[in-house]
Amino acid sequence: NHLRFYRKISHARPPYLLANSDVWEITEGCHRCHLLRNLKHTQQHSSINRSLSPSLHKLLVWFGLILFVTSRPLSPTSQKITPKQRDAKLVPSASSIYFQQPYNQDNSFLIIGERVNASGSKKMRDLLDTEDWDGLVSLAKEQEREGAHILDVNVDFVGRDGVQDMHELASRLVTNVKIPMMFDSTEWEKMEAGLEHAGGKSIINSTNYEDGDERYFKVLSIAKEYGAAVVVGTIDEAGMARTSEDKVKIAHRAFDDAVKFGIEAHDVFFDPLALPISTGIEEDRKNALETLESIKQIRAEMPETNILLGVSNVSFGLNPAARVVLNSVFLNDCVANGMNAAIVNASKILPLSRLSEREIEVARELIYDKRNFDGDICIYDPLTEFTKLFEGKTAKSMKADIASLPVEERLKRHIIDGEKIGLEDSLKLGLEKYEPLHIINEILLDGMKTVGDLFGSGQMQLPFVLQSAESMKAAVKFLEPLMEKVEGEQSKGVMVLATVKGDVHDIGKNLVDIILTNNGYRVVNIGIKQPVDDILKAYHENNADAIGMSGLLVKSTLIMRDNLEIMNERGINVPVI
Missing domain, CATH: 3.40.50.280 (Cobalamin-binding domain)
Structure with missing residues (x-):
């Protein structure tokens, strides 16, 4: 029922080149090399047995395509063809009209930008309330620049027509933002409104069993119709699951129902729910621990599925500096246990390499509920200790003090920490001792090497790599006019x-x-x-x-x-x- 156009084969896959498609066509009038590339991608990633009938005999031999209907007789061409055996390798992905985004990211997790979400962002609500659509598009682009792989879009705002708002916003985002969309709402009508505008493959967030099977399957039917992936919260008729046992039990129920309904296993995202551990209430103490255990079990028992969280919920109620640390440590441990996607704001997390050992230690004691008791009396409470660590601190005050470091180390820290404030002063100090090219080659590039090592080992996420890159750009821009260029009209090459x-x-x-x-x-x-x-x-x-x-x-x-x-x-x- 849906006719869609894409610039490239990879943008359309997987929903419309798999079982949901009866016919697809690659225009033969395109340049031969483009046709070859499209066919090559299809041969590698599509498991369906449909194709076109090109006039080029070798295409059929190279890519193992099966001939479809043509107005011209197939013989004698068909008599010469022995199709190549194909081994299609499906890469589970979302896509926009511009490009494909694999769910599994090398050395990182799938970053879902959370700031275009009226439920959690005051700035988003203010822009939505004034119907500043251009401002909302700019906010989305900012998330893209910061390194988000997917954009979470939520227009749930009391007193407004959410379906109309989603139509207005989604119709603008799908052409102005290059990353794929996650349409997020408690109401299926709003999610479908977003899907109606989105080319490629989106994700809808979310469904659950809170109202029984009816709503759960309604959202699945929308996902199936539009070829979308779907987020499933671990909630059933009894409410939010709090223990790992209940979370995993609901996940199995949801998984079995989804697969039987025709949703691919790799298009299921489980949200085992991050709940606060910052309240001091006894029943909340093990919230993070139960979530971590459920992540580990879901990953082991349903390995093809995806697992995501809204990470910042775990630190609700703490001061901003404390939240950054707790969010960051919890995120790290969730990924280590098998989570491969997270709804996060890059300004509310930090790489663990930028936290002190003591901050990490106490955060983990809080996450794993490492209280000490003497009988019934608690003699050590990590929540109390964690709160004390951040008394009088703000998120800004957590930035490392590098003024006392040697100039070489100081410049490297600007790059590693992605810190542009004070960068020019540090560069001027460095120029008193070194030539500009030496600063770039021997000091700044050494800082970028450290960034690369941290990224490669999974200790630094993409948004922070991009912050380091911006600091490097700023440093080079400052130094470039001071460099002595090699004179002479004849270039070396x-x-x-x-x-x-x-x-x-x-x-x-x-x-x-x-x-x-x-x-x-x-x-x-x-x-x-x-x-x-x-x-x-x-x-x-x-x-x-x-x-x-x-x-x-x-x-x-x-x-x-x-x-x-x-x-x-x-x-x-x-x-x-």
């Missing part, structure tokens, strides 16, 4: 630089540009998200001596591999870096 298709991260590319340019090379920097055709066009137009491909995401290495295959096919023999 020409290099084309690009961030590959699907990746918006350019810090590495821009650093290479600056260093090479200041050492006598001519650099043609064509920007981010560049397909291989545009890279090769720049190569030919500039008679380049080398090509540089850049990216931050692990999936970018796969794009680079595909690009290299195409370059080899086209006879490109210059060095590729």
Whole structure:
């Protein structure tokens, strides 16, 4: 019942290229190399046996496609064909009309931006109340820039027409924001209103058994109709599950019902509910521990599913500085136990590398309820100790004091912590001792290496990597005018630089540009998200001596591999870096 158009095959998958599709078509009039690439992606990731009938015989042999209806006789073409056996590898993902977002992120978790949510953001409510749609789009774009993989959209606001609000907002977001959407509401009508505007594949949040089977299956039917993934809260007719046993029991019930209904296992997101541990009430003391245990069990018993939380609920009621620490430690331990997605605000978490050992220790004592008793008397309460740690502290005051550090270490901390305040003063101090290029090559890049190591080991999430990159950009921008460029009309060579298709991260590319340019090379920097055709066009137009491909995401290495295959096919023999 739904006719949808996509710029690329990957944007449409998986819902409309799998069992929900009866017919699909790739226009044969497109450029041959584009057709090859679309077919290659389909061959690798689609398990259905439908295809088009191209005139190019080798496409059928290479990609193992089965011929569909054509107005021309298939013989003698069909007599020559022995299709290649395919091993389709499905990558569970959401997608926008612009690109695909895998649920499982390398070295991180799926970050779902929470600030376009009227239930939790005063700024969002104020913008919604004044119907400032442009302001809401800007707020969403800010989440995208901060590194969110998915955008949570919630318009639940008492006194307003939520369905109409969702129509107004979703229709703007789907073309202005490149990341996929999670439509979040307690009312299915609002979630469906969002889905009506969203190309690609969205997530709807959420359903549960609070009102019995009827609402649970109603939301599943919407998810199935629109090809969306669905979040299931561990709530049943008795209310919110508080023990791990009850959470897992509800998850099994929901999983069995969803799969029987036709929802793919990898499109189910369980929310085992993060509840406060900050109230001091006895029944709340083990909330975090029970949630962690349920995450571990769900991951072990239903491994294909996804697990997410609204992490910040765990610290409700504490002062902002304490909340940042508790949220961060709890998030880390949830991921370690098997959670692969979280609804978070990057300003309310920190990498554990930026917390003190004592803060982490007491936070964990609180999370795991490590109270000590002498008989019935509590002689050590981690909640009391944790509260004392942050008396008189604000979130801003938690930033590290680096003024007393040696200038080299001070500059590195600016990069590692993503701290731009005071950066220029530190750079001026560094220039009293070092040349600009030495500061970049030997000090700042060493800081970025530490950031890379932390990201690679999972100790730093993408939003903080981006903050470090912004600090690096600011430092280089300050230093660049002070660098001495190699004189002479004759350049040492020409290099084309690009961030590959699907990746918006350019810090590495821009650093290479600056260093090479200041050492006598001519650099043609064509920007981010560049397909291989545009890279090769720049190569030919500039008679380049080398090509540089850049990216931050692990999936970018796969794009680079595909690009290299195409370059080899086209006879490109210059060095590729």
